[in-house]
Amino acid sequence: MSVPCEVAVKCVLPAVRAIIAKELTTKHGLKQAEAAKLLGLSQPAISLYNREMRGKAINLEGDSDIKRHVERTAEALTQGSCSRRDLILTYCGICRTIRAKGLLCELHKAFDPSIDIETCELCANGNPFQC
Numbered sequence: 001m002s003v004p005c006e007v008a009v010k011c012v013l014p015a016v017r018a019i020i021a022k023e024l025t026t027k028h029g030l031k032q033a034e035a036a037k038l039l040g041l042s043q044p045a046i047s048l049y050n051r052e053m054r055g056k057a058i059n060l061e062g063d064s065d066i067k068r069h070v071e072r073t074a075e076a077l078t079q080g081s082c083s084r085r086d087l088i089l090t091y092c093g094i095c096r097t098i099r100a101k102g103l104l105c106e107l108h109k110a111f112d113p114s115i116d117i118e119t120c121e122l123c124a125n126g127n128p129f130q131c
């Protein structure tokens with residue numbers, strides 16, 4: 001059995017980091033080392049994200065809600081107004097959005113074929129702490 005958060009850590013978090021890194025290096029003109037420092041990652045990780053060798057398990061770039069989160073996060077990071085706590089909360093917020101939209105379902109099924117994505121409402125549940 002795998003839980004959605006396991007799939008998110010393996011697939012969604014790298015994809016989110018990749019699009020934030022891309023936003024920082026392209027739109028904001030940061031060097032890879034600068035983007036890495038802001039994200040708490042290594043410069044080689046940013047290079048892998050930019051070359052699309054990591055963070056491509058799920059394509060999130062076409063989603064307007066995710067794009068809005070990413071743009072705000074990149075802006076806050078470059079202005080120095082995004083703490084580590086804020087960044088963590090942003091990752092969690094983006095993940096909740098992805099889960100609520102059903103964007104994680106196919107990936108989750110790949111990790112756990114026993115899941116019936118047609119009837120599963122785990123991620124759409126309004127209270128994530130209620131069984």
